[in-house]
Amino acid sequence: MNIQKLIQQIEKKKSMLSVGLDVDLDKIPKHLLDLEDPIFEFNKAIIDATQAYCVAYKPNIAFYEAYGLKGWKSLKRTIEYINAYYPEQFTIADAKRGDIGNTSSRYAKAFFEDLNFDSITVAPYMGKDSVEPFLEFEGKHTILLGLTSNPGAEDFQFLKSDAEFLFESVLKTSQTWKNSQQLMYVIGATKADYLKTVRKLVPNSFLLIPGVGAQGGSLEEVCKFGLNENYGLLINSSRGIIYASSKEDFADKAGLKALELQAEMAKYIN
Amino acid sequence: MNIQKLIQQIEKKKSMLSVGLDVDLDKIPKHLLDLEDPIFEFNKAIIDATQAYCVAYKPNIAFYEAYGLKGWKSLKRTIEYINAYYPEQFTIADAKRGDIGNTSSRYAKAFFEDLNFDSITVAPYMGKDSVEPFLEFEGKHTILLGLTSNPGAEDFQFLKSDAEFLFESVLKTSQTWKNSQQLMYVIGATKADYLKTVRKLVPNSFLLIPGVGAQGGSLEEVCKFGLNENYGLLINSSRGIIYASSKEDFADKAGLKALELQAEMAKYIN
Numbered sequence: 001m002n003i004q005k006l007i008q009q010i011e012k013k014k015s016m017l018s019v020g021l022d023v024d025l026d027k028i029p030k031h032l033l034d035l036e037d038p039i040f041e042f043n044k045a046i047i048d049a050t051q052a053y054c055v056a057y058k059p060n061i062a063f064y065e066a067y068g069l070k071g072w073k074s075l076k077r078t079i080e081y082i083n084a085y086y087p088e089q090f091t092i093a094d095a096k097r098g099d100i101g102n103t104s105s106r107y108a109k110a111f112f113e114d115l116n117f118d119s120i121t122v123a124p125y126m127g128k129d130s131v132e133p134f135l136e137f138e139g140k141h142t143i144l145l146g147l148t149s150n151p152g153a154e155d156f157q158f159l160k161s162d163a164e165f166l167f168e169s170v171l172k173t174s175q176t177w178k179n180s181q182q183l184m185y186v187i188g189a190t191k192a193d194y195l196k197t198v199r200k201l202v203p204n205s206f207l208l209i210p211g212v213g214a215q216g217g218s219l220e221e222v223c224k225f226g227l228n229e230n231y232g233l234l235i236n237s238s239r240g241i242i243y244a245s246s247k248e249d250f251a252d253k254a255g256l257k258a259l260e261l262q263a264e265m266a267k268y269i270n
Numbered sequence: 271m272n273i274q275k276l277i278q279q280i281e282k283k284k285s286m287l288s289v290g291l292d293v294d295l296d297k298i299p300k301h302l303l304d305l306e307d308p309i310f311e312f313n314k315a316i317i318d319a320t321q322a323y324c325v326a327y328k329p330n331i332a333f334y335e336a337y338g339l340k341g342w343k344s345l346k347r348t349i350e351y352i353n354a355y356y357p358e359q360f361t362i363a364d365a366k367r368g369d370i371g372n373t374s375s376r377y378a379k380a381f382f383e384d385l386n387f388d389s390i391t392v393a394p395y396m397g398k399d400s401v402e403p404f405l406e407f408e409g410k411h412t413i414l415l416g417l418t419s420n421p422g423a424e425d426f427q428f429l430k431s432d433a434e435f436l437f438e439s440v441l442k443t444s445q446t447w448k449n450s451q452q453l454m455y456v457i458g459a460t461k462a463d464y465l466k467t468v469r470k471l472v473p474n475s476f477l478l479i480p481g482v483g484a485q486g487g488s489l490e491e492v493c494k495f496g497l498n499e500n501y502g503l504l505i506n507s508s509r510g511i512i513y514a515s516s517k518e519d520f521a522d523k524a525g526l527k528a529l530e531l532q533a534e535m536a537k538y539i540n
Contacts, residue, residue: 022373062369062376068384072342096369098393099332100420103292106332114338123368123393125415127422145395150370152397155443159431166429166436173425 001118002139003206003230006090009055010231014266017258018056018092018208020238021046021078022063027243029250039067039074042250044081046242049255051086053262056234058092058208079115090234091118092208096145098123104133112137119143121186121208124170128177135179141206142183146171146198149188149211167194171201184208187226189217189235195225203228210236212261219261223268231269237261271388272409273476273500276360279325280501284536287528288326288362288478290508291316291348292333297513299520309337309344312520314351316512319525321356323532326504328362328478349385360504361388362478366415368393374403382407389413391456391478394440398447405449411476412453414444416468419458419481437464441471454478457496459487459505465495473498480506482531489531493538501539507531 010016023039032038047057059078064071082089097107097120104122111120112134119141122131134142147157147167157167164172174183187198189211198207207226211217212235219235226233241261245253280286293309302308317327329348334341352359367377367390374392381390382404389411392401404412417427417437427437434442444453457468459481468477477496481487482505489505496503511531515523 060369060373060376062367062373062380065380066376066384068380069339069342069346072339076339094369096367096393096396097332099330099364099366100418100422103330103332106330106336110332110335110338114336123366123395125393125395125426126366126418126420127425127427129420129422131422148370148396150396150399152370152399152401155397156395156436156439157397159429159436159439161429161431161436166426166431169426169429 007230014269015262016233016235016265017054018058018234018236019050019054020236021059022238040077043078045251046254049251050258053258056090058094060094093117093120096121096123098130101129104130108134112140135182143208146185147187147191149190189222192221208234277500284539285532286503286505286535287324288328288504288506289320289324290506291329292508310347313348315521316524319521320528323528326360328364330364363387363390366391366393368400371399374400378404382410405452413478416455417457417461419460459492462491476502478504
């Protein structure tokens with residue numbers, strides 16, 4: 001999907017919401033466990049109930065890999081369902097991959113071609129030749145980890161070199177790479193103070209913001225410092241939406257929670 | 271597998287060789303493509319032919335993910351084959367994962383429990399709480415990216431903060447984490463100059479050294495600066511061994527290539 005289409009969806013739905021599909025069999029309603037593919041059935045219900053209020057879906061790949069072959073099948077069915085029924089949704093494989101050149105090409109093929117995701121999250125540590133292979137796929141996007149929302153972000157991302165934090169170097173340097181217009185960045189909502197700095201370095205890029213809700217980030221702050229003229233934000237919520245209820249009404253409750261977030265976001269979208 | 275057993279294997283076989291199982295269907299002998307699971311059949315033949323000369327196998331997960339469900343099945347069969355027939359081999363899931371805490375736990379479960387690998391490679395960018403979940407698994411090892419062998423390593427790993435390169439901070443800081451005795455580090459052979467520095471910071475840790483052979487690193491230099499009293503090195507070769515021949519004799523040729531590397535390594539093992 002190209003960016004223009006994503007922007008249109010944001011305007012049409014007055015939403016920047018991404019729904020994180022991080023499915024944990026211990027947390028989904030018990031009655032689903034008797035079905036043949038509980039993970040897919042859960043996702044399908046959540047997607048049908050939330051799609052009117054969001055513009056993106058983000059399965060975190062770890063949750064699927066944890067169930068081995070079965071999980072990988074559920075992931076495939078999930079992305080195929082979204083692409084078939086809601087092709088206007090922007091899809092994010094939250095995989096945090098990154099390896100040397102020819103190996104990164106393999107990951108790119110897996111997620112962009114075999115699974116047909118619109119985008120993938122990638123770790124920057126290995127530098128340019130680990131990321132550029134992802135950027136070779138036209139109409140696909142690479143979401144680089146910039147500033148993450150977890151406590152461990154303090155360990156390395158704020159190391160300072162020439163008066164510049166590591167995450168700033170990641171943003172600046174990556175903008176010089178080939179096809180960098182296909183880059184987006186993960187910027188944790190818990191670090192909203194730094195969004196001003198981020199916007200100076202990557203004024204035009206879309207930012208994927210995790211950490212609103214369960215992790216304690218503020219939507220207002222994120223919008224205040226993060227919005228650009230194309231909106232430029234995808235704001236993710238996972239647990240807060242998909243586990244809003246653990247009973248048979250789980251999909252309805254997820255829909256309501258998504259609507260609630262969308263309504264708050266609508267204030268910032270003209 | 272505990273470290274003591276790995277050290278015993280190194281002494282017994284006079285080898286520090288890890289064989290990288292990076293299987294590309296475009297590169298394997300054509301006659302295998304008619305079989306039901308060519309990736310597994312290729313691996314099985316390579317493993318049988320090389321196991322006497324190596325102490326570890328390292329499938330790079332990207333190559334399997336690129337083939338979707340089918341690839342995942344081949345990976346599972348491969349690791350099960352090694353664990354069943356050659357349980358003395360140390361197994362490395364070269365996955366370069368890393369995510370926030372509860373998500374890293376999922377990856378750990380996938381690779382340590384579902385697939386029963388001895389170790390996994392992990393990217394450090396997200397810091398402590400992204401790595402510690404891997405370290406909670408007793409008898410399992412986490413191989414943190416320190417200094418990688420690709421050109422992009424220059425982009426961030428050598429950023430300097432307080433007179434210290436980022437990769438040095440990664441080594442030092444990670445040694446303070448819980449269960450850090452289960453940490454190992456990826457240190458590219460193409461960066462052998464820095465092995466002295468690395469050994470000052472992590473004298474006791476095992477290092478996984480990619481980049482000998484195809485990527486141009488020197489075994490002699492690696493041993494000179496990298497060996498410690500427990501040997502402390504796993505030296506990987508992938509393409510140089512597994513694609514030594516593209517004909518029906520591929521396994522024999524792979525065995526010979528592995529033997530050649532083992533014989534060189536034997537000089538450094540008493």
